[in-house]
Amino acid sequence: MDGVIDLVVERADANPERLAEELAGLGIAAYRGVSTGGGRVRVHVTPGLPDADRAAIRAAVARHDPARQSHQQQVAAARRAALDGLRKAWPEWTGADKDTFLRLLAAEWGLIPEE
Amino acid sequence: MGWTTPRTWLVGELVTKTMLDTHLRDNLMALKDPPSAQVLRDNAGAYTTNSSTLVPVDDVNLKATLTTYGGDVLVWFVGTFNASSGTNMVLDIRVDGSDRLGAGFEGLVAQTLGTAREAIAIPPLIVTGLDPGEHTFELLWSSSGATIRLFSDTTSGTAADNLPAILVAREVS
Structure with a gap:
């Protein structure tokens, strides 16, 4: 939307506040935020995301522990x-x-x- | 029954059953039962975002789809929100996956949210200039910082969370 694309990961058990902290902590300039719901995590980024950043985001979502607090x-x-x-x-x-x-x-x- | 542009009748014309069915019966039935889509979304949990850019809340399930006959469409939304801490939320509605109704503005509605739940609505808006055919209407949202929540859950043990997100679209003449 308005120059933002989504990286979508099927995952229903996120702690949104903690995940937002973890993704912001990656320091990726293209990162615009994260949404959850419908059994999915959607990470919003600007187009042209380098492959390394894309991989770092997917890895962060994969290792996210919803039991940990922000x-x-x-x-x-x-x-x-x-x-x-x-x-x-x-x-x-x-x-x-x-x-x-x-x-x-x-x-x-x-x-x-x-x- | 769909809508047919009413016939201009001619002097001395033989009016047939087919004509009456099409231009009177079917059109009256179409007016009585216009294309409508009402989504009362149960997400089995809250939706969340902290996106600084307007993004769809749920581009699959929180989307009203209807096939119109070329008339205007009335669309509106209501839901219950809060935030993990004080933040500004903006809501908008996207038509056919591309056009924001609040284009030219930040959005259609803005609200400062805190941890208390608030029911917030986008009041009925008339969408004009739509060609006959299928159209979609999606809720968009953004946050100025903190994570915001839209409650949409019938399974929560917390009564205050057991609320649907409601999105409605209806063709109007």
């Missing part, structure tokens, strides 16, 4: 775990708990991004 998913999981740790009565909160709460709040408000 960086953003790991951050979200850590945030959920931290919040779970704060679900207790106020007198039980330690100084570290309050630091954690402030860190989560600052990230939630966009003041200090979570690493």
